[in-house]
Amino acid sequence: GAVVSQHPSRVICKSGTSVKIECRSLDFQATTMFWYRQFPKQSLMLMATSNEGSKATYEQGVEKDKFLINHASLTLSTLTVTSAHPEDSSFYICSANPAEGGETQYFGPGTRLLVL
């Protein structure tokens, strides 16, 4: 089946630093990847849609200058949380649609970010 990986699985950083999270589709190409944020005991909130070779599309209320997204290849998208603050602490999950038969999203295992 389609496998999506994320790295790192967990990261702790100091307030004011930047953190990069990688999302990779391991056995398929994905022209589109998605980044979600999940707060404890809540559903997933779509942050942005990452398109290979073009700018990401951000959902309303998501700061594009704070959450930088780069989709450099058909198998890799990165999310950089710039100047992180404690309120950015969350569980970040990416997903990807296969380029063919893309009605199903496949999710990564998530990255737990803790900003001190």
Added chain:
Amino acid sequence: AQSVTQLDSQVPVFEEAPVELRCNYSSSVSVYLFWYVQYPNQGLQLLLKYLSGSTLVESINGFEAEFNKSQTSFHLRKPSVHISDTAEYFCAVSTTGGSYIPTFGRGTSLIVHP
């Protein structure tokens, strides 16, 4: 726009008992429907999906869901649950012919007691 309602935030059940997790959706166009399962501190895993054809879909671990267009529902069922089924379950809907971005329900926490 579409929306998903999972009426139960938490469903406690004893091991080997049957369970139903409810999901209702609203959409003005045709939809695809999904159930995802999330174990603690993990991402979402696709459990089963309805795209077209038979309205009853099954997963490899004994779950099934039935698409009911008239009731706009996609309830998830299992005749006999195990302790290992304890997890968060998310229902999701996306529209056909679109960008396939799903809208998620708030999730239902299934708690299986021994």
